[in-house]
Amino acid sequence: MRLIISEKANAAKKIAQFLAEGKVKEGKHRAVPHHTFDWKGEETVSIGLKGHILNPEYPEEYSNWQKVEPSELIDAEILKPVSEKGVAAAIKSLAKKADSVIVATDYDREGELIGVEALSIVFEAKPELADSVKRSRFSALTKGEVTRAFDELVEVSHDLADAGEARQDIDLIWGATLTRWVSRATKRYGSAFLSVGRVQSPTLVLIAERELERRAFKPEPYWEIEATLKNGGDPFKVAHRHGRFKDEGEAQAALSNLKETARVVEVRQKAATRPAPAPFNTTSFLTAAASLGIGPSRAARIAEDLYTDGYISYPRTDNTVYPASLDLREVLTVLKGVEEVGETAGALLAKGELKPTRGKKETTDHPPIYPTGYVSKAALRDDQWKIYQLVVRRFLATLSEPSKSLRTTLNFDSGGEGLTTGGTVITEEGWLGVYPYSRRADEEIPNLGEGDVVNVVEKELLAKETQPPGRYGQGRLLNVMEDLGLGTKATRPNIIQNLYDRGYVHSDPIIPTEKGISVAQGLKEFAAEIASHEMTAKLERSMDDISEGKTDKRAVVDESRDLLREVYKHLDSAEEQFSDIVWRGIRSDETLGKCPESGHNLIVRRNRRSRKRFVGCEGYPDCTVTYPLPQKGSIIPTGTTCEECGSPEIKVLGGRRPWITCIDMDCPKKQEQMKAAEEARKAREGEEAAKDAGKANAENEAERPSEVSEVASDAAKSSNGNSGNGEEPREKLASSGTRAS
Incomplete structure (x- = not known):
């Protein structure tokens, strides 16, 4: 018997349906479903996990936050007990009957690690299976892609799994050690604990520094002149060609020079071509979803669901170039039935040659995100439909023609002062016809020629101030994190969500709470290494080296322990000062008014x-x-x-x-x-x-x-006569590490 292990139950079921040579027999080991069928003349069983089935944690003797010195966690043994006992029992039972195993988890570091974890359970039940393991790698849960992947089995990449496990261990060591130290320093235990993380903390510092920059910003006054003109039709607005006046007297003088009429002195037109966008990789997809009001963490979860349901390709990828093996016409044929965009898909199919756009990043692990199956609007929730449509429309846009526009600028003279206005209209929709998210409304202006005279019906001087730098939106923050090497495409959405969940930030664009600002300030002052992106980016590169076989997991984890010791040494000598800074922020958040x-x-x-x-x-x-x-x-x-x-x-x-x-x-x-x-x-x-x-x-x-x-x-x-602030600590061992879903 051949055993196929997938990452999730619905993926296991789909694989069985795609590969079966005949009927699929449904079964269960206790409450865990599995699917039995014939494939290539051999009985095969497909079973799904629930993500990670091993949970890294410290031994029980380290569980008391107040009694255990946080620094002891740096070198403490990390246990990997089974967290999904029912799934593990089902795998053991099936492994005893198996002659070979195929790992079919998601193809990335996290998926490879999940597969290797499952193999450890398999080998525990039947050690001799270690010589009969293969790996199936696919990027979409479609019949064609899955069949190809199972016809081209490869070896399990232990380097890739080791890179995933190194991240898991490092994040637990750093997160647990520093979170406990901060919670102990501030005496915040139980559900009120203050979390610190290797990626989370420098991300928080970015947000806090932007907020402090905004607060320190000193606005400078300036003045603008705006006039309303009319030529028999609707009135329209124009601005002074000087733009911003830094001197109010100069602006007043220019305003007084304006006469009752203005003459057109120049009509300038410029055509522009806007190329279609590149295919979606994870970051560009999550950024686009954020612009629709769907935050990165939620968008990532929705995309994962659409992937496992067979509607889009694997959503964690850096690639922005479609591989030559992707049959674009086959995808378009599927999309002909999709509501709202089917006509566009049909028109693209009728073209002689398809020339998709290409982004700057080309990798070989997964293709860019693209639609893989048809689904109706009625079959999805509203947020799922928005994400599915986003992916579908982006794919169609990458195959569409550029859009073309015409920019018209009118320059006027009134009393020796220059006035100007302009407008842009789309002359050929191109890709904007199917991807409206990037479209701006046409700006219509009057049809005037050089020498035409119009009336100045109103003029005014507008007093304004320069504005502070904008806060980060979630989409923009994702791009900054990628540029700085903070986290990975899989972990960044969760990191941002953690900041919200811990009460460090709120709203979008992101506003840090006073607690968040004070934690960032304390870390910057007393643990600069974890507050900076450089150290985190260096560890990320080390984990890349593990996946490429250039170094081993133990060396990288030990290096991270050495770095953490230095960080801890700096923090531990400033416990009281750190606590004072953080508590100022907490009290500020808890002070509501007079x-x-x-x-x-x-x-x-x-x-x-x-x-x-x-x-x-x-x-x-x-x-x-x-x-x-x-x-x-x-x-x-x-x-x-x-x-x-x-x-x-x-x-x-x-x-x-x-x-x-x-x-x-x-x-x-x-x-x-x-x-x-x-x-x-x-x-x-x-x-x-x-x-x-x-x-x-x-x-x-x-x-x-x-x-x-x-x-x-x-x-x-x-409040029944009680003003107590309830700061009695409740002992609780909180989860200290983060894992990508």
């Missing part, structure tokens, strides 16, 4: 018994003013007050969307919001044809009024 009765600060507190949070006055026990708080989500002070009741406003992070509310439950505005939210909830529930995504969103949105109403009863319990 008490209306005493004038003291209103701060977030926790009831000692129930652990529920509420707002209390810092002047307790002299002042007993309290307010309830939502018990779910992170609380961010906005620095604003409610225009209706004057109480502080907060931003609540949780669910799909953040929401802003004041802390006074009796505020008339809040009562109106609760009523509107309840009506909206009932309206959503009444939509019989709602899709799964619509239903999920309705349930998520419905949490808001229930949270708001819930806090009214919580307030009485939380």
Whole structure:
């Protein structure tokens, strides 16, 4: 019997369906499904894992965060116990009957490691199978691709798996050691622990430094002149050709020179060609998804689901050049039935020769992301359909003609002052016809010729200020991380999500909390190595060397331990100073505003018994003013007050969307919001044809009024004459390492 091991259950089922020479027999070992069929004249069983089945962790004697010195974790033994016991038992049972094994996990470092982990379970059950292992590598779960891959079996790459395991071990060692040190220094335990990571921390520093740069920015005034002209048709705006005036007097003089008419002195036209975009690799795909409002972590999960369902190719790739082996016409034939774009696919099929665009990165592991199967809109959730359409439309765009545009510029003279306006219109849509995400609206301007005179109907001087540098959006941050060598295409979305989950950042564009800024500041000051991208990028290159066989795992992990010892030495000599910096940030986040009765600060507190949070006055026990708080989500002070009741406003992070509310439950505005939210909830529930995504969103949105109403009863319990801040630590061993899904 031949045993095929896939990364997930649905992949195992699809492989069985594609390879079977006859019927597939469904079976289970306890609750783990497997599929039996004949392939190439031999009985074959296909089984899926649940990702990693071994979980790296430290021995039990290191589990107490307060009693174990964090530095002991640097050289502590790392255990790899089985985390998925049911899956492991099923593999052992099937391995005992097997004569050979084929690993069919995802083809990348993580997938190779997952496959090697499964093999360790196989060999434990039947050691002699070590000489009968092959590897199947494919980039799409389609019949053609899977069949080809199983006809061209290769050897398992232990170098690739070692690179994945090195990352796993290094991230656990660094994450556990530094997270425990920071949590101990600040006495933040249990769910309140402060995480530090080899990639997470320099990424946080990037965000914090941009925010501090914005705060330090000193705006400079400037002035612009804008006029409204009219030539019998609709009025239109023009600007002074000088652009920004740094001197107000100069700007006023220019404004006063403008007359009641303006004459066209020049009409200039310039044609432009905009080439079609390059094929999607992981970073460009996640960046494009972010521009649609789907964050990198969520977009990566959706893409993974679409891949395992057979609708798109493997979504983790650096490649931006389609391989010659990819049958573009076959893909177009599949897409002819896709809603909204089928006509474009048909038109491309009718072309004599297909010339896809080429990006700058060409690799041999996986092709760029492209659609591999047809699916209807009705069969997917709304967010899945958006991602599927994005991939489909990008693929069609890469095969389409360039777009062409015409830029027209009109220059005027009025009283010796130059005025100008311009507009761009698309003359040939080309690829923009199928990929509208990059399209800008046409800018129509009047049809005027040189010498034409128009009326100046209005003129004004606009006082403006220079603006600070923009914050990073999630898509932009992904590109910066890639440029700096922070993380990998597989791990970057999770790193960004971790920053949100730990309360270090919020919103998009990304805004760091005061806690996030203070942690970044403390690390920069006392552990510059982990705050900088250089050290992390160096370790990333070392892991690349492992995968290429240039060095071994042990050497790289030992090198990382040596680096960590230096980092720890610097930190450990500054525990009190580090704690002071971080606590300033935490207290700032927990200070919501001024008490209306005493004038003291209103701060977030926790009831000692129930652990529920509420707002209390810092002047307790002299002042007993309290307010309830939502018990779910992170609380961010906005620095604003409610225009209706004057109480502080907060931003609540949780669910799909953040929401802003004041802390006074009796505020008339809040009562109106609760009523509107309840009506909206009932309206959503009444939509019989709602899709799964619509239903999920309705349930998520419905949490808001229930949270708001819930806090009214919580307030009485939380603030019943108790101003305790509840800082009693609760012991909990938190997961310290991160792994790509």
